[in-house]
Amino acid sequence: MIALTLEDLTRHVGGRLHLHGDDSPDTVVDGVLDTDSRLMEPGGIFVAKPGETTDGHLFIAAAREKGAVLAIVERMVDEPISQVVVPDAVDALADLARAVVAAVRASGDLRIVGITGSNGKTTTKNLLARILEDEGETVAPRASFNNEVGAPLTMLRVTRSTRFLVSEFGASAPGEIARLAGLVEPDIGIVLMVGMAHAGGFGGIEATFAAKSELIHALRPGGLAVLNADDPRVAAMAPLAEERGVDVRWFGRGDVAVQARNTEVTASGTACEVSVDGDTAPLRLRVLGEHHVMNALAAIAAATALGVPARVCIERLESVELAERWRMQPMGSDRVRIINDAYNASPDSMTAALRTLAQITAPHERMVAVLGAMSELGEYAGEEHDRIGELAVRLRIPRIVVVGSEARRLYLAAVAEGSWSDEVVFFGSPDEAYDYLVGELRDGDRVLVKSSNSAGLRFLGDRLGGYFS
Structure with a gap:
């Protein structure tokens, strides 16, 4: 996270600051935030989030012993550590993420890519991050950090030197993607597919379409929507992008900007020909499964829009051996x-x-x-x-x-x-x-x-x- 004084951090989250020891309102913190006391590092900030089975407030002592210097809490705890009391710890995370990303964006060259879809988000995130990390400091979620806690925690890892933030937006109910993507207003939004995943929470496929469309509505004016031309429901988001004032870059297997042809699936990976704006080159993914070709196309479409040459994208994708643990x-x-x-x-x-x-x-x-x-x-x-x-x-x-x-x-x-x-x-x-x-x-x-x-x-x-x- 960027350096903030305790006073500024408290203001961003709308909390009340309770100091301990030699700390003052001008004390600067810049450690990593986390809700898991086991992952605390020296200088870290522990967010005491109440959970379904336990309560983060019970682990403040453990976080302090691991090196936490500040706790964001919903109630004061009798522990020797400075605390910021907020009405809701999850809302505080979101407010702080919004403020930190806005500050980095205002002072640097931060570009933000948001990814959603019923399937393929984590694989696409990892493929895109692999392409971008050689271009400059890139922040992307650990595992599937894509919910109301994981997404802000990822956003809060940006620094003044971060060039790319790749955010993954998952949801199990309407409004969640709008809330998360609205924290950062991505420059580029990737929509992979609209399927039956989480259909129970959304209430059907049309409601799922509306939920995934929330990313398009959250894009910055003048931004870019990267859409799957092969999915009719994703393709139907193009008019929404136009209304929002953003361009569309298509990927798929047809005659579109970023396309794949002649796909061959083997036990050692998936090979195809990739055409990017008319320039064709072979791609051999080590990641198993024909469906991952579409994830690779989405990553290439976004990365080339950010200025990475297509052949460089392909070279970096071919170095990826595993998309993520427990995924093919x-x-x-x-x-x-x-x-x-x-x-x-x-x-x-x-x-x-x-x-x-x-x-x-x-x-x-x-x-x-x-x-x-x-x-x-x-x-x-x-x-x-x-x-x-x-x-x-x-x-x-x-x-x-x-x-x-x-x-x-x-x-x-x-x-x-x-x-x-x-x-x-x-x-x-x-x-x-x-x-x-x-x-x-x-x-x-x-x-x-x-x-x-x-x-x-x-x-x-x-x-x-x-x-x-």
Whole structure:
């Protein structure tokens, strides 16, 4: 974070300053903010956020012992540390992020890119950050820091020398993207796709469209919207961009500014030809999955708009070995390959992962799909799990392992679609599935582990990867 006096920081968050020891209103703080006391560093600022299961105020002592010099709190705590009391710690984070980013923008050459979409945000963020980090100091979220806490914490990592801020905006309800993107008014907004992820919270696909459109409304006048031409709902955001006074840069597989042709998917990566404003060059991604080509195109579209030559973008993208842990992560060995993609799951990403499994498995190898529940689908959960079970059978996956009671509908749909005998099996827990799989898997198996985070299959994937390494 940029250096601020305690007085200025308190003013930005609308709080009351309570000093300790030798601190004064003119004392300067510039440490990293965090809500996790375990991640505190010397000079850091601890935000005591009440949570669903615990309360950050209980960990102020631990944060101080790790080096925190200031606590942002909702109530005073009897600890020897200066504290700023605010009505709401999460709102204070947002207010401080808005003020800090505005100050950096006013005094430097900061460019801000916001990314949203039902799938692919984290991968696109990582690909874009990899391109930009060689151009200048780049701040991007850790993991999937894209909510009301994670996004402001990322924004607060900017310094006076930061050239690029890449923000990822997730949401599970209307208005959340508007609130987060409104803190910084991005110069460039990337919309990847509008799908069924979080449809339960939004209330359907049209409401999801409206929520993702909030990023377009938050862009700075004169900015740029980077839109997926292959997604009709994303393409429908172009008139909104025009109303906002921003230009549109398209990416996709058709005749658009940034396009991909002749895509080939293998077990070692994905190759295609990329054309950027008429200039064509080959791209070979090490990241598994044809769907990641679109994420790469989005990153290239934004980076070239920021002045990075297309061939430089491609060269840097080809150096990326893994988009993110638990996202199409190869594990195991050549004997038994595990693909751990169990951090998030939606109908679209589940479909893409299953199709990738089919594409990268050679005729002499066996496909195995280990599938768990897709969360946050609300009233659509039943039919969407049915569809994935049916798809797995239609892709002729010979061994389908369904894990967890919330995914049982997927298992029943696969059985109804015509899966025979023990081709599809069901287990109530990851431990039961693990015991089955270590005895079932054999040389030449290619195993996809896919579910939402809440199903916990990412740890099953890790265990299988370790066992067969």
